[in-house]
Structure formats: structure tokens, C-alpha cells
Amino acid sequence: MRLIIFDVDGTLTRSTTVDTLCYERAVSAQLAVPIDTEWSSYRNPTDAGILSEILERHGIPESPSCLAAVRHRFLRILSAALATDPHCCREVPGAAAVIEYLRELPDLQLAIATGAWADSACMKLRHANILTEQLPLASSDDSPSREQILRIALQRAAARAGREFDVVTYVGDALWDLSAARYWGFRFVGIACDNDGSQFRSAGATVVFPDFADRDAFVRPLLTS
Numbered sequence: 001m002r003l004i005i006f007d008v009d010g011t012l013t014r015s016t017t018v019d020t021l022c023y024e025r026a027v028s029a030q031l032a033v034p035i036d037t038e039w040s041s042y043r044n045p046t047d048a049g050i051l052s053e054i055l056e057r058h059g060i061p062e063s064p065s066c067l068a069a070v071r072h073r074f075l076r077i078l079s080a081a082l083a084t085d086p087h088c089c090r091e092v093p094g095a096a097a098v099i100e101y102l103r104e105l106p107d108l109q110l111a112i113a114t115g116a117w118a119d120s121a122c123m124k125l126r127h128a129n130i131l132t133e134q135l136p137l138a139s140s141d142d143s144p145s146r147e148q149i150l151r152i153a154l155q156r157a158a159a160r161a162g163r164e165f166d167v168v169t170y171v172g173d174a175l176w177d178l179s180a181a182r183y184w185g186f187r188f189v190g191i192a193c194d195n196d197g198s199q200f201r202s203a204g205a206t207v208v209f210p211d212f213a214d215r216d217a218f219v220r221p222l223l224t225s
């Protein structure tokens with residue numbers, strides 16, 4: 001039995017630009033502080049991890065009500081942005097079809113592991129018409145750490161399948177995804193829809209695709225041992 005875990009932003013959905021913009025707006029409006037949008041500079045580059053570190057950098061005490069207020073504001077801003085410009089969040093070419101195809105294969109489970117908050121990830125997936133509603137999902141609501149989010153996605157998928165997996169692959173678009181996959185000894189497939197993928201190759205990742213347009217090419221390395 002194999003498990004394939006997908007990241008969301010930049011992997012299944014072309015939503016990184018709108019996501020960054022809305023996140024920045026929400027945090028600035030709620031906390032009235034400037035924010036550094038170089039996400040790789042944060043210890044945990046996830047919605048929850050970045051927010052914690054912004055609070056820490058500005059000496060603002062972290063409280064459940066503060067976190068909830070930013071999260072709520074972000075979701076409102078994101079929802080309005082998607083309604084205003086429906087094209088700001090599209091599927092990465094072929095993503096919806098590949099998920100639909102993989103869901104039907106025997107001896108294979110799918111799961112979602114995203115650094116976004118769950119409501120945000122689901123909103124973007126729905127908007128891009130990618131059908132993932134019934135799949136196990138772990139998000140920034142579970143942990144600020146991408147490694148832990150990945151572990152929780154694995155646990156939920158194993159609980160769903162009623163058994164452990166022989167091979168686990170994480171499909172992601174960022175070096176932090178590669179690093180999280182390596183942390184657990186998972187295989188990694190890079191999606192480089194906005195660049196030439198050289199960042200992955202320099203980091204030693206050997207399986208990289210621009211998108212999912214060539215479904216068979218994408219699926220082949222996932223299903224061979």
C-alpha cells in the first residue's frame with residue numbers, strides 16, 4: 001500500500017501570490033506591524049508558524065484570541081480576494097485530473113499536508129475545483145511545524161487505511177517540503193510550476209515536474225518501487 005501526500009499552495013493550486021498578499025494584509029491590519037514576507041526566513045514557514053514568529057519578533061504576547069483574530073481576518077480577506085478575482089487561484093495544470101485519477105487506483109491512499117490553515121487550504125482547493133473533500137488532511141491548525149503536519153497527515157491516512165504504508169511520497173513545490181520529506185525518509189516529487197526546478201535539482205531531488213499536465217509521466221515514478 002502506497003501513500004501520496006500533496007502540499008496545496010504552489011503544488012495543487014497556483015495561489016501563492018494571492019495567499020501571500022492576503023496573509024500580509026490580514027497580519028498588518030490586525031497587528032499593525034510590518035511583516036517580512038520572505039517566508040523561508042521563518043523557523044516554521046507555515047501560517048501558524050509565521051504568525052507565532054511575527055508576534056515574537058515584535059514582542060507581542062501570543063494568545064488564543066489574537067491567533068484566532070488574525071486567522072479569521074485572513075480567511076475573510078482571502079474569500080473576498082477569490083470572489084473579486086476568480087483567476088487568482090487556479091489549479092496547477094492537470095492537478096484536478098491527477099487527483100481524480102489517483103483516487104481510483106487500488107493499493108493507494110492520498111492525503112493533504114499543508115502549511116496553510118485548514119479552512120484556507122480547503123477554500124483554495126474548492127475554488128480551483130480540486131476534489132479533495134474526503135481525503136485525510138493535516139494543516140497549520142494541527143501544528144506550526146511542517147514536519148509534524150506531514151506526520152499527522154500520515155497518521156490520519158494510516159487510520160483511514162487501517163494499516164501502515166510501504167512507500168510514502170510527498171509532492172511539494174518548496175525546498176521546505178523537500179526537507180520535511182527527507183526528515184521522515186519519505187520520497188519526494190517536486191512541482192516547479194513557477195520556475196525551472198533547478199532549486200530542487202541543486203538540493204539533490206531527482207524527480208521534478210513543471211505541473212501535472214503529463215499525467216502518466218507524473219504517475220509513473222509514484223507507482224514504481
Ligand SMILES: [Mg+2]
Binds near residue numbers: 008009
Ligand atoms: Mg507550497
